[in-house]
Amino acid sequence: PLVLGIETSCDETGVGIVRGHTLLADAVASSVDEHARFGGVVPEVASRAHLEAMVPTIERACETAGISLHDVDAIAVTNGPGLAGALLVGVASAKALALGLGKPLYGVNHLASHVAVDQLEHGPLPEPCLAMLVSGGHSSLLRVEDVTVGVDPMGETIDDAAGEAFDKVARLLGLPFPGGPHIDRMAREGDSVAIDFPRGLTARRDLERHRFDFSFSGLKTAVARWVEARERAGEPVPVADVAASFQEAVCDVLVRKALDAASSEGIDHLLIGGGVAANSRLRHLAEERAERLGIRVRVPRPGLCTDNGAMVAALGAEMVARGRTPSSLDLPADSSLPVSSVLAG
Numbered sequence: 001p002l003v004l005g006i007e008t009s010c011d012e013t014g015v016g017i018v019r020g021h022t023l024l025a026d027a028v029a030s031s032v033d034e035h036a037r038f039g040g041v042v043p044e045v046a047s048r049a050h051l052e053a054m055v056p057t058i059e060r061a062c063e064t065a066g067i068s069l070h071d072v073d074a075i076a077v078t079n080g081p082g083l084a085g086a087l088l089v090g091v092a093s094a095k096a097l098a099l100g101l102g103k104p105l106y107g108v109n110h111l112a113s114h115v116a117v118d119q120l121e122h123g124p125l126p127e128p129c130l131a132m133l134v135s136g137g138h139s140s141l142l143r144v145e146d147v148t149v150g151v152d153p154m155g156e157t158i159d160d161a162a163g164e165a166f167d168k169v170a171r172l173l174g175l176p177f178p179g180g181p182h183i184d185r186m187a188r189e190g191d192s193v194a195i196d197f198p199r200g201l202t203a204r205r206d207l208e209r210h211r212f213d214f215s216f217s218g219l220k221t222a223v224a225r226w227v228e229a230r231e232r233a234g235e236p237v238p239v240a241d242v243a244a245s246f247q248e249a250v251c252d253v254l255v256r257k258a259l260d261a262a263s264s265e266g267i268d269h270l271l272i273g274g275g276v277a278a279n280s281r282l283r284h285l286a287e288e289r290a291e292r293l294g295i296r297v298r299v300p301r302p303g304l305c306t307d308n309g310a311m312v313a314a315l316g317a318e319m320v321a322r323g324r325t326p327s328s329l330d331l332p333a334d335s336s337l338p339v340s341s342v343l344a345g
């Protein structure tokens with residue numbers, strides 16, 4: 001099926017077009033620069049930016065794919081979780097398209113689409129698989145039996161998300177927002193064992209209750225204390241070493257817990273998605289350790305890891321292919337849509 005997908009859960013206006021597992025277009029307009037001076041996404045600013053970018057982004061996607069809107073078989077849209085006002089713009093646009101074109105509408109869960117996107121790169125999803133979603137808003141371990149039906153949360157962050165930790169530590173080090181890519185780059189020049197930063201929720205007593213959960217706020221605080229102590233002593237802050245050691249602490253815990261979750265379920269495929277999956281150290285470490293356990297790792301290319309419309313189209317196409325019932329035109333935008341319900345409305 002030819003499916004157009006719309007994503008507006010955060011600060012990216014994404015419009016993707018796929019035919020089955022083939023990506024035809026992935027147009028993304030980001031308002032990230034408008035948020036940079038605030039050090040985080042400002043919801044109101046994001047909503048207005050979506051409204052401005054929506055039509056041009058749809059046009060750009062159709063042009064790239066070489067299709068007319070009338071050719072599409074279905075419209076898919078992220079209807080949660082995410083920023084309420086931002087989601088509303090995408091959902092309203094998708095409804096208008098579905099209604100105007102007389103095509104079915106599929107509301108999809110943002111987290112499940114971060115998983116489904118991998119089929120555009122590596123072919124049919126291995127199911128069951130263990131998915132680790134790491135982004136600015138989420139750090140979750142999910143068991144995926146059928147991505148078009150639901151995903152089972154096994155664990156998640158109890159405080160900051162992994163991407164949030166990258167962004168906050170970057171800010172502390174004077175690097176621009178969003179900080180993940182900058183830390184990734186700086187870390188290559190640094191020593192990852194220079195500073196022994198804490199690995200959250202890995203002590204034996206924590207594992208009893210939080211075996212598959214994450215915590216990054218203690219790590220962030222530890223980095224802040226370390227940097228402050230240096231500054232107080234009038235010594236220069238070795239930014240590359242701090243970046244590398246911090247990144248190692250995050251990636252070590254993420255990979256350890258993801259592989260533990262996969263092993264405990266007897267699952268031999270680990271799929272990593274979300275913006276932080278673009279991290280070069282995370283990819284490397286996951287592959288290295290998974291190989292020893294006989295677990296295959298799949299990570300989409302960086303452009304498909306961050307929020308985009310192609311992932312929504314990918315999940316929509318899968319829903320069409322598997323004969324799922326379309327959403328009604330009453331489809332709500334649900335900012336706190338639970339990850340376990342892929343299909344909403």
Ligand code: ATP
Pocket residue numbers: 009010011082134135136137138162163164166167178179180181184274275276277278279280305306307
């Ligand atoms: P959501 O959580 O709802 O998916 P989001 O916009 O925060 O929304 P993404 O666009 O998937 O999610 O990811 C953005 C996050 O990914 C930011 O926190 C950014 O710093 C982080 N990120 C991007 N590239 C890298 C990288 N190479 N290394 C580490 N973090 C990265």
Ligand code: FE
Pocket residue numbers: 110114135274275306307
């Ligand atoms: Fe996302």
Ligand code: MG
Pocket residue numbers: 010011012136306307
């Ligand atoms: Mg984003």
